[in-house]
Amino acid sequence: MHITLAESSFSEDGRKRQRFDTIFGESQDRHGKCRCLSEAAYTAKISEDILLDDNFYVESLGSVSAVLSSNCLGWYALAEEENAVTCCLGVTEDTDEPNQLAISQIYGVEASQPFDTSNIEQIPFEAFSAELLKEVHHFTVHGYVKCSSQRGIWAPKMYSFYHTNHSVCERWANQIQAQLDKDIKRPRNLMVMINPHSGRKNASRTWEEVSPLFRRAKINTMVINTERPQHAFDIVNSTDDDKLRNLDGILIVGGDGLFNEVLNGLLLRRHRPNLPMKPPYHEKSQSCSRSPLSSDSDLLALSSTEATDTESTFSSGLSRQSDCASSNLSAALKSYDSSLAMDYESISYKDGGFIIPSIADNNDVLPGKPSSFTFPNPSFRIGIIPAGSTDSIAVSTTGCRNALTSALHIILGEKMPLDVVRLVSWKSTKDSAEELPRVRYAASFAGYGFYGDVIKESEPNRWMGPARYDYAGTKVFFQHKLYDAEISFIEPPELDSGLMPGSSDPEDSLLCKRNGNHRVKRAACRLNCGICLNKTDFSGTDGTNGTSHSQCSQRWKHVKGSYISVGAAVISCRNDKAPNGVASTAHLADGLLHLILIKDCSRLSYLWELNIAVLMSE
Ligand SMILES: Nc1ncnc2c1ncn2[C@@H]1O[C@H](COP(=O)(O)OP(=O)(O)OP(=O)(O)O)[C@@H](O)[C@H]1O
Secondary structure, three states, X not given: OOOOOOOOOOOOOHHHHHHHHXXXXXXXXXXXXXXXXXXXXXXXXXXXXXXXXXXXXXXXXXXXXXXXXOOEEEEEEOOOOOOOOOOEOOEOOOOOOOOEEEHHHOOEEEEOOOOXXXXXXXXXXXXXXXXXXXXXXXXXXXXXXEOOOOOOOEEXXXXXXXXXXXXHHHHHHHHHHHHHHOOOOOOOXXXXXXXXXXXXXXXXXXXXXXXXXXXXXXXXXXXXXXXXXXXXXXXXXXXXXXXXXXXXXXXXXXXXXXXXXXXXXXXXXXXXXXXXXXXXXXXXXXXXXXXXXXXXXXXXXXXXXXXXXXXXXXXXXOOEEOOOOOOHHHHHHHOOOOOOEOOHHHOOEEOOEEEEOOOOOOOOOOOOOOEEEOOOOOOOEEEEEXXXXXXXXXXXXXXOOOHHHHHHHHHOOOOOOOEOEEEEEEEOOOXXXXXXXXXXEEOOEEEXXXXXHXXXXXXXXXXXXXXXXXXXXXXXXXXXXXXXXXXXXXXXXXXXXXXXOOOOOHHHHOEEEEEOOEEEEEOOOOOOXXXXXXXXXXXXXXXXXXXXXXXXXXXXXXXXXXXXXXXXXXXXXXXXXXXXXXXXXXXXXXOOOEEEEEEOOOHHHHHHHXXXXXXXXX
């Protein structure tokens, strides 16, 4: 298809039109050549359904012909200008960029306010570029560019189109907005939770930086600054579904701890599958001579609230913990809900509810009737803008730790499924000796032993900011405690075969991992990862997918011994210290929990293991 350029539409005032045509014509004559390559490129992209077609002035190109279709905005210079392409936020752009934006790349549009342009012709021509642009009307399209030097980073970019006729600008702005409004996956109403104490206490400033993007995108935000630990949990937990239903989701400006609080606030009341039965060690615990740990302290999801909560009941001072409590991880792993995910597209969705295969209602995992779980509405999501100390959820999902990038993903309605682990422990209360089940959900990591102790130790030192983890890690490392543990797990067969199916992008299969004496390639999980998009389902391996009880019992493996640490990564947990993650091959939604078991060994060997983990990750 060839696009015929429309007449310039400055027809209201003949003099004005002549003046503008002269200006555009001057530009063309002066440089003398049209950018036909751009024309070809963009006509190929523009579909048949042209909605608008006009000429404008664009600062870096001069006069342009612009066309809007239902899925693309394209423009090309009628004459080449030598103006430099502006850079946005220090991001280097490809100067040979195609002049087209898919509607899916546009997050906002606005037209300038109307004003009187009757004096345009009085502006001396020499002053055109500096003065005229201030006088003419324009509409601005807000899109983004991908940073060529830093993988994963996006930066907002504005494109302004100038015209002497305000109604033309308004018509374009309205039409583009109408196209954006058709995209139903974009959020319209969000609750925003800001933790002013996250990380380096920059969360409020981070929100100030990104909130203009939400305004431009016409997203309504209800902003809440959290005032204390558990505040976010209490708000989400106590808010009726009727109220949440008006929202498209909850946006967190903070770290992993705040994310986990909101997750628990959403799930604890709404996701009520059967509990696994108490593991057998609890019977033994009655006669145990050594001080047992509080059940909670065995498993610390990487949520500081968990750690704080645990602190008050933790019986510290034992370098070798009683096995009275050691099986909690076993119980928790057995109750791992391998197919619960935070995005409705990732799991079966029926009649407005999420169908989650049931968790065992017995001591072992049994196939059972699905337990129904309903989010407030089908498009409900949790978004995170990184402002914490570790930000592993933000880094593992977007591939970078950048507030503007996360904001753009959220505004454009990007969604990813996310596995969540359910942790169950049993605890007696002040009022009752009876141990009652306690449930928590975690989206990133659960740790027993070293990892749990680091979190516990770091909590009272929050004032140090992110450095508290280095301090706590060193301290706990030198304590070199051992923990008895019995771990039951099912290894999915695919993991034995090396390369797992992942993204089709070869760059996504670059990670190497030791496996015995040889290194194997594995797929790295990124946005649009093959495994997560295709929802590779390992859930059948845990017996929740119809496997008979006896079949699934045969697949359980049990290990028992003294461990320095027992870790369970739900996602890769990428962070600044381990850029490819604590569990580099973990996916956001593969339904797998990645066990990291460090057996009793010397401090030197453990240090070696820790360093190897980081080196491999890099
Ligand atoms: N106003 C507040 N004052 C003190 N603590 C708060 C407040 N609001 C929330 N919290 C607590 O701070 C905890 C940690 O916050 P958050 O995860 O946002 O930051 P972080 O711990 O620095 O980052 P990361 O979890 O990525 O390491 C939350 O679990 C929450 O309980």
